[in-house]
Amino acid sequence: MLDWLKHINKEYPEFWNDYLAKFSKKSKRYVILATDATGNSTEKDVITFISAFAVEDDAILIKDSFETILLQYRFLHDNHLSNEYIIESRLLKLSEPEALKTFIEYLGNGILVGHQIQSSVAMINATLERLDCGKLRNEALDIDIMHRKLNEITDDKELSLDELTDFYKIQSTPANSTTERAYTIALLFLKLKFKLGLK
Amino acid sequence: MNIIAEQIADFLKNYAPFNQLRSDELAEIANNVRVISLEKKQTLFKINDALHDSFYVVASGVVNISVIADAEESIINKCHEGTIFGLRPFFAKNKYKMTAKAREESLVYAIPIAVFKPLLANNSEVLNFLLESFASNLPEDRSTQGNLASDGVFYTEKQSEVQFFQTLAYNTTPLLATADSTAQEVAQLMAESLKNNVIIFEKNGPIGIVTHADLASKIATGRYPVTIPVSNIMSSPVVTVLENVSLAEAQLLMLKNNVTHLCVTVDGTDKSVIKGVISEHDLIAAQASNPGVLIKEVKRSLSSNELKEIRSRLTNLIQSSIQKNIPLTHITNIASEINFAILKRAVELSILDLGSPPARYAWLSIGSQGRKEQLLLTDQDSILVFEDVPQEKYIEVKDYFLKLGKKTTATLEKIGYELCPHGHMGSNMMWCKSLTDWIKQYNNWMNAPRENQDNLSSIFFDYELVIGEQKIETAINNIVFENAYNNTLFFDFLGNDALRKNSPLSFFKKFIVEEEGIHKDKFDIKSRALMPLIDSARLFTLSHDIKGINNTYTRFKQLAIVDPKHAEIFLNCAEAYLFLTRIRTLEGLKNENSGQYINLEELSKNDREKLKNSLIPMKELEELIKDSFQLTQFS
Numbered sequence: 001m002l003d004w005l006k007h008i009n010k011e012y013p014e015f016w017n018d019y020l021a022k023f024s025k026k027s028k029r030y031v032i033l034a035t036d037a038t039g040n041s042t043e044k045d046v047i048t049f050i051s052a053f054a055v056e057d058d059a060i061l062i063k064d065s066f067e068t069i070l071l072q073y074r075f076l077h078d079n080h081l082s083n084e085y086i087i088e089s090r091l092l093k094l095s096e097p098e099a100l101k102t103f104i105e106y107l108g109n110g111i112l113v114g115h116q117i118q119s120s121v122a123m124i125n126a127t128l129e130r131l132d133c134g135k136l137r138n139e140a141l142d143i144d145i146m147h148r149k150l151n152e153i154t155d156d157k158e159l160s161l162d163e164l165t166d167f168y169k170i171q172s173t174p175a176n177s178t179t180e181r182a183y184t185i186a187l188l189f190l191k192l193k194f195k196l197g198l199k
Numbered sequence: 200m201n202i203i204a205e206q207i208a209d210f211l212k213n214y215a216p217f218n219q220l221r222s223d224e225l226a227e228i229a230n231n232v233r234v235i236s237l238e239k240k241q242t243l244f245k246i247n248d249a250l251h252d253s254f255y256v257v258a259s260g261v262v263n264i265s266v267i268a269d270a271e272e273s274i275i276n277k278c279h280e281g282t283i284f285g286l287r288p289f290f291a292k293n294k295y296k297m298t299a300k301a302r303e304e305s306l307v308y309a310i311p312i313a314v315f316k317p318l319l320a321n322n323s324e325v326l327n328f329l330l331e332s333f334a335s336n337l338p339e340d341r342s343t344q345g346n347l348a349s350d351g352v353f354y355t356e357k358q359s360e361v362q363f364f365q366t367l368a369y370n371t372t373p374l375l376a377t378a379d380s381t382a383q384e385v386a387q388l389m390a391e392s393l394k395n396n397v398i399i400f401e402k403n404g405p406i407g408i409v410t411h412a413d414l415a416s417k418i419a420t421g422r423y424p425v426t427i428p429v430s431n432i433m434s435s436p437v438v439t440v441l442e443n444v445s446l447a448e449a450q451l452l453m454l455k456n457n458v459t460h461l462c463v464t465v466d467g468t469d470k471s472v473i474k475g476v477i478s479e480h481d482l483i484a485a486q487a488s489n490p491g492v493l494i495k496e497v498k499r500s501l502s503s504n505e506l507k508e509i510r511s512r513l514t515n516l517i518q519s520s521i522q523k524n525i526p527l528t529h530i531t532n533i534a535s536e537i538n539f540a541i542l543k544r545a546v547e548l549s550i551l552d553l554g555s556p557p558a559r560y561a562w563l564s565i566g567s568q569g570r571k572e573q574l575l576l577t578d579q580d581s582i583l584v585f586e587d588v589p590q591e592k593y594i595e596v597k598d599y600f601l602k603l604g605k606k607t608t609a610t611l612e613k614i615g616y617e618l619c620p621h622g623h624m625g626s627n628m629m630w631c632k633s634l635t636d637w638i639k640q641y642n643n644w645m646n647a648p649r650e651n652q653d654n655l656s657s658i659f660f661d662y663e664l665v666i667g668e669q670k671i672e673t674a675i676n677n678i679v680f681e682n683a684y685n686n687t688l689f690f691d692f693l694g695n696d697a698l699r700k701n702s703p704l705s706f707f708k709k710f711i712v713e714e715e716g717i718h719k720d721k722f723d724i725k726s727r728a729l730m731p732l733i734d735s736a737r738l739f740t741l742s743h744d745i746k747g748i749n750n751t752y753t754r755f756k757q758l759a760i761v762d763p764k765h766a767e768i769f770l771n772c773a774e775a776y777l778f779l780t781r782i783r784t785l786e787g788l789k790n791e792n793s794g795q796y797i798n799l800e801e802l803s804k805n806d807r808e809k810l811k812n813s814l815i816p817m818k819e820l821e822e823l824i825k826d827s828f829q830l831t832q833f834s
Contacts, residue, residue: 051201058236059233059234059235061233062201062203062207062230062233062234065203171259179201179203180203183203190236195238
């Protein structure tokens, strides 16, 4: 709670200050986020993949997307894991600080949307802290919560992404990659947004 | 390019015209796609929306493309996966001419025009593909295009539909010759009868045709002597069609076979009896009586005689349209457009004669014309409103407009619209007034209907601008709706007016027919069936504050939407109204009058039953009126 006190005299990296400056305006842009991490612990685990699509005016903008692999040399090394398959793929690969920096620049003041978004946000926040930055300021929407609100479901059972896609009869290939997951979430979000009458 | 863009590119690759693009171009497009999710019945764009900056491809689901004529929505095209639609922004700068609505949950890809256009320059096939599809104005043409939903010119005009069902008048006594006659004999035959073709026949049907073109290219060039048997120069085989071929079909066959003549035979093959020959000229002639042409001619005509001629062609058009079972709503739309054009032209002709008006004015049609329901020649009802002018000029201005009114009504009478027996016309001193006076008049009518009963008629509440200032009509509209709000007294009057008409069926469900006069034993469909429906529709629209809809059928449709509780009654009434109008129009066409009195004996048993059934919803409507409005003061 006294977070801001801790940081009050801290020098933020420049990109973070730029990011904070963007919040003077309200955004109409939604950023649909899906991340992959090595586990659930914010302490021990690290993010390995970030994918995002922007939604503006009720349309998914394919061009306005973000996709990057995070090269976690240290983590892999510490855990004796191979990174061959990552090196092989032709996707954009960045180191953790670089990746986070470009992501923050991409994200701007957009409204975050995801499936179990809080865990993604927590993960990102933990990473940001390692980079001497503050926490994400973005509003975050969770499609699972939106779904429950729409259908007035009160029990606490969380639905998986697959269950949601089945529920809304979204035809898509089983979301294997993080990017496909982000896209599926985006489709779900468009539907939920319409049904909930969000502007 | 991420994996989703790749998937989109893979999807597009399967469909024309994307299959003609290079993979880097495709990648560029896929990268710029916007994905839009449509819920069932969600609209993507509708008629008169400003153009979007992209066109669309259906990724999944079905999107219906439709045009809306009044409350009727007719679907032109169902776009399935891979279909391109919404191409209009490519070629036109105005607004959308149709509505795109998802039939089920659908995904569409929006491809920005700005991205796609540069590719067109390098890919002439793609450009041609789009141009052809957009410009094609034959519905049959389009179905061969596969995956492209054209929003070209053809369907943008609802009147064209009539045209395409129109049958052709053609030469039923074609020139005939046998295969062994000489070219000279055939040419002689053509010259004598001033025809440009001869059908060559054998005993079991036509085998070929000789036209001017054949003679010119084969004889006049000296390739063959004039004495040669005609079988050497005829075009063979001749394209044959069935007897009742439609204009569109004939056009298509000529284009397809690249010929100028079609031979009509009994069963449509070249092995049966010859019935006639259709030439290109017949097609042109058929098009001349299409609604679009009629309107153009109205605009150009200079005398009441010309207008009269056009009006009689309109009657023919209505008759043939009704016989072809074209929806009555369409016919009414077309007919009223042409009627309005005639009215407008009549006023313009008077102005040409009298000089330009000294003040702004509005010529409003009232009654059936105002409701745009005039199919047959009925009487004319109109009012004239002119803007307020200074006192000293008033007499002069009113004088001008009275003259204008008189002249116009006289012209209309010549055309065939009878004068209104009650004098509800712009030529009448009482109904040619300044705006202030009209406002006063409406105020009086609506707030004290009892005192003004003698000159108040419900037809004054159906009005439509024919020519003049739109603002004046709006002003009157405002006054009417302002006064109508919660005006129980006025609704009471209208309600009684609607119910006063005599009921159509007796207690024993028998038609009540006229008991005396020249129409003895006939059923008065106008005052016993149509008027109550028209009056009730007006009453309900006024009380529900529905503006701008004058047509009875559309009123009922709209009421069903506004008042869902009684939707069924309203919808039944709408259908009943259509059927009754149809009966009346047929009767009118048969007897060349207004069709007010129906001879029940002449109706088929089926029609009689249907007529009886369509009178039943009126009973429910009557109950509804009694429930909704307290009809105490005037009964």
